[in-house]
Amino acid sequence: MVCVCFCFVAPEVLKNEKYTFSPDWWGLGCLIYEMIEGQSPFRKHKERVKRDEIDRRVKEDQETYSDKFSEEAKSICRMLLAKNPGERLGCTEGGAAAVKQHPIFKNINFKRLEANMLEPPFLPDPRAVYCKDVLDIEQFSTVKGVNLDTTDDDFYSKFVTGCVSIPWQNEMIETGCFEDINAYETDGTVSPDREKSPKPKRGFFHRLFSGEVRELS
Incomplete structure (x- = not known):
């Protein structure tokens, strides 16, 4: 039994639109945001809110950023959480390569990472x-x-x-x-x-x- 946070459901999914990989990049944006802020981009920590309201926020509201976010972190979250899949990082020209080239990942050697040669910073x-x-x-x-x-x-x-x-x-x-x-x-x-x-x-x-x-x- 897996618990799904509805904040991670992309707008195009909620609208029953056709999609391919765009919800995956949306989910990455939500994940990065939550790892930094400690809460989902569209629901506060321990906030009791109905599913319909979460769906509305995902489709309409703009996420906010606290002082915990660096400029690079804000940049990648905004690009991954673009409401329009056609404007979302990873969905535009360059695909996954464009995501890897974002400045927030400048210190990551992806070839060594994929080869399992990097020591994880957290276990x-x-x-x-x-x-x-x-x-x-x-x-x-x-x-x-x-x-x-x-x-x-x-x-x-x-x-x-x-x-x-x-x-x-x-x-x-x-x-x-x-x-x-x-x-x-x-x-x-x-x-x-x-x-x-x-x-x-x-x-x-x-x-x-x-x-x-x-x-x-």
């Missing part, structure tokens, strides 16, 4: 959720009123993988979303939807030229 704790606080998650999550005691916490702590945080694992376990993708039945056999489909029958000419049909004497 998150896999047991923590950094994106939202619990109250914020609950506002958009379909799972309500789940209380875990110490026994549950001890049990679920054994499931940490280093990639998925414990709180998200708790929610996935509680919702039972894994039940639909179990590979095996209770008796240990492979479930019907996981069985390999039978090989299609080969035609006469395929068998003939592959040597399966011997010449009749």
Whole structure:
């Protein structure tokens, strides 16, 4: 069960317009903004607001910038959060290359980054959720009123993988979303939807030229 922040939904998506990669660049702009400001560009921290109002703000309101933003940070956010996809950075001529060439990334060697040769400046704790606080998650999550005691916490702590945080694992376990993708039945056999489909029958000419049909004497 994944919680989606509706501020990250691009205007063209809300308007049911055709799009390709433009919402991805919008999402990058929202992400950069939130990493700097500590809140979404169209909803204040812990603000209780209806979905319709969020949609209106995304389509109509201009985001504001505090003193936390450098001029370069303001520039890239404004360019990525352009309401019109045709004017948005990444969607214009140059595509992704134009995004990489923005001054805010001047100290990043993208070739070394793509080769996994750069040391990350920050290593998150896999047991923590950094994106939202619990109250914020609950506002958009379909799972309500789940209380875990110490026994549950001890049990679920054994499931940490280093990639998925414990709180998200708790929610996935509680919702039972894994039940639909179990590979095996209770008796240990492979479930019907996981069985390999039978090989299609080969035609006469395929068998003939592959040597399966011997010449009749």
